[in-house]
Amino acid sequence: MAGGDDLKLLGLWSSPFVLRVQLALSLKGLSYEYIEEEALVNKGELLLKYNPVHKKVPVLIHNGKPVCESRVILQYIDEAFAGIGPSLLPADPYERAVARFWAAYIDDTMLPVWNKSSMGKTEEEMAEGKKQSLATAGVLEGALRDCGKGKPFFGGDSAGYVDVVLGGLLGWVRASDELHGVKPFDPERTPLLAAWSERFGALEAVEPVVPDVSRLVEFGKMWKARLAAAAAGASN
Amino acid sequence: MAGKEDLKLLGLLVSPFVIRVRMALSMKGLNYEYVEEDIFNKSELLIKLNPVHKKVPVLIHNGKPICESLVIVQYVDELFAGRAILPTDPYERATALFWAAYIEDKLSPAWIGILKAKAEEERAEKVKETLAAIEHVEVAFAKCSNGNAFFGGDSIGYFDIVLGSFLFWFEALRRMYGLEIINTSKTPLLAAWAERFRGSVEAKEVVPEADKAVQYANKLHAATAAAVKLVSSE
Numbered sequence: 459m460a461g462g463d464d465l466k467l468l469g470l471w472s473s474p475f476v477l478r479v480q481l482a483l484s485l486k487g488l489s490y491e492y493i494e495e496e497a498l499v500n501k502g503e504l505l506l507k508y509n510p511v512h513k514k515v516p517v518l519i520h521n522g523k524p525v526c527e528s529r530v531i532l533q534y535i536d537e538a539f540a541g542i543g544p545s546l547l548p549a550d551p552y553e554r555a556v557a558r559f560w561a562a563y564i565d566d567t568m569l570p571v572w573n574k575s576s577m578g579k580t581e582e583e584m585a586e587g588k589k590q591s592l593a594t595a596g597v598l599e600g601a602l603r604d605c606g607k608g609k610p611f612f613g614g615d616s617a618g619y620v621d622v623v624l625g626g627l628l629g630w631v632r633a634s635d636e637l638h639g640v641k642p643f644d645p646e647r648t649p650l651l652a653a654w655s656e657r658f659g660a661l662e663a664v665e666p667v668v669p670d671v672s673r674l675v676e677f678g679k680m681w682k683a684r685l686a687a688a689a690a691g692a693s694n
Numbered sequence: 695m696a697g698k699e700d701l702k703l704l705g706l707l708v709s710p711f712v713i714r715v716r717m718a719l720s721m722k723g724l725n726y727e728y729v730e731e732d733i734f735n736k737s738e739l740l741i742k743l744n745p746v747h748k749k750v751p752v753l754i755h756n757g758k759p760i761c762e763s764l765v766i767v768q769y770v771d772e773l774f775a776g777r778a779i780l781p782t783d784p785y786e787r788a789t790a791l792f793w794a795a796y797i798e799d800k801l802s803p804a805w806i807g808i809l810k811a812k813a814e815e816e817r818a819e820k821v822k823e824t825l826a827a828i829e830h831v832e833v834a835f836a837k838c839s840n841g842n843a844f845f846g847g848d849s850i851g852y853f854d855i856v857l858g859s860f861l862f863w864f865e866a867l868r869r870m871y872g873l874e875i876i877n878t879s880k881t882p883l884l885a886a887w888a889e890r891f892r893g894s895v896e897a898k899e900v901v902p903e904a905d906k907a908v909q910y911a912n913k914l915h916a917a918t919a920a921a922v923k924l925v926s927s928e
Contacts, residue, residue, distance in 0.1 A: 511796065527790045531788075555760045
C-alpha cells in the first residue's frame with residue numbers, strides 16, 4: 459500500500475452498500491481501519507460530520523477526507539489507488555460506459571423492485587415487486603451473457619466494478635430464500651447469475667468479507683417483525 | 695476542433711438529460727448528427743439501441759450505443775481530448791460525482807414529481823421535497839465553488855451542466871405554478887450562478903426557451919388526461 463495513506467471505512471455489517479466498498483478494498487489488497495456504526499456511541503455525531511447530506515454509511519475517509527455514496531467510493535478507490543492491485547473499471551472507455559450503465563441499472567431499477575417485493579406496504583405491492591424482480595433478473599442475466607461473453611465475471615476473467623456493485627448484495631441474495639421464499643438468482647431462470655453468485659462468493663478476496671447468512675436472516679426476521687408491529691400499531 | 699468522429703445523438707429538445715450530453719459534446723468541439731425523437735411515438739432505432747430503458751439520450755459512437763446521460767457525459771469526457779468536463783483530481787471528481795448522484799436521486803425525482811403529480815396534495819409534497827433538496831445544493835455550491843463563478847472553478851464543468859440543464863424547466867414551473875425553486879433570497883449563490891450559467895455561450899447554444907418546456911408539459915398533461923378519460927369511460 460502507498461506510504462502515508464490513511465484509510466478508514468465507516469460501515470454497518472448488514473449494509474450491502476458498505477460490503478461493496480469492503481469488497482473493492484479487499485480485491486485491491488488495500489488495508490483500512492473498519493469502524494462499525496452499530497458499535498459507536500456517538501454514531502450520530504460522526505455521520506453528521508462526515509456525511510452531513512445523507513447521514514449514512516458507507517463513508518470512506520482517506521487521509522481525513524470523506525467520500526460518500528458507494529458507487530462514487532468505488533470509482534474513487536479505483537482512481538486514487540490506480541496501479542495498486544487490479545483495476546475495478548475496464549481500461550477501454552466504451553466498456554467503462556457499459557459497466558457504469560449496468561451499475562446504475564442495479565441501483566436504480568433492480569434494487570427498488572427487490573425492496574418492493576420484500577418490504578411493499580400491501581400484498582399487491584409485494585406481488586408486483588416479485589414480478590418486476592423476475593423481469594429485472596432476466597435483464598441482468600442477459601447483460602452477463604452479452605457483456606461477459608462466456609467469461610466468468612461481468613468484468614471478464616477477473617471481478618470488476620459491476621461484479622462488486624452486484625456482489626455487495628450477495629449476503630442478502632443468499633438470505634432471501636429463507637426470509638422471503640424467493641431466490642433472486644434462481645438457477646433455473648437465471649443460470650448464469652446463479653453460477654456467478656457461487657463463483658464470486660468463493661473468491662479468496664470475497665469469501666471472508668461477506669456477512670454470515672444466518673446472521674442476516676436473523677436480522678431480516680427482526681426487521682420484518684418491527685415493520686409488521688409498526689403497521690399494526692398504525693392501523694389501531 | 696476534434697477530427698471527424700461518427701457521432702449520432704437521439705434526443706428530445708426539451709429534455710434536460712439530452713441537453714447535458716449536447717453541452718458536453720459542444721465543450722469538446724465535437725460534431726454530431728442530431729435526431730429528434732417523438733416520445734409519444736418512439737422510433738425503432740431508439741427501442742433497438744436502448745432496449746432496457748427506451749429513453750433518450752442515446753449517443754451512438756461508431757455504431758455503438760451509450761445510454762444514461764451521466765454515463766454518456768463521462769464517456770465523452772474520458773474518450774475525447776480537449777476541455778476537461780470532470781475535474782482531474784480524484785477527490786474533486788468524487789465530490790462532483792457525489793453531487794451529481796444527489797441531483798439524480800433527490801432533486802430530479804422531486805421537481806419532475808411536481809409536473810407529474812395527479813393531485814394538489816401530491817404536488818405540495820413534491821414542492822416541499824424540491825425546496826429541501828435545493829437548500830442542500832446551495833450549501834454545496836458555497837463549499838465547492840470556493841468563491842469561483844461555477845461549481846468546478848471559473849468555467850462550466852460537470853456539476854454545472856448536471857444542474858444547469860434543469861434551469862429552463864425551473865422557469866417553466868415558475869410560469870405554470872408560480873413556484874420559485876431558486877430565488878435570490880433563499881438561495882442567493884445559486885441564483886447568481888444560474889444567471890451566469892444561462893448567459894454562458896455553452897448554455898445559449900443548446901438550452902431552449904422555457905416556453906418550449908411549458909408547451910411540452912401541457913402536451914404531457916393532455917395526454918395523461920386523455921388516457922385517464924379513456925380508462926374511466928370503460
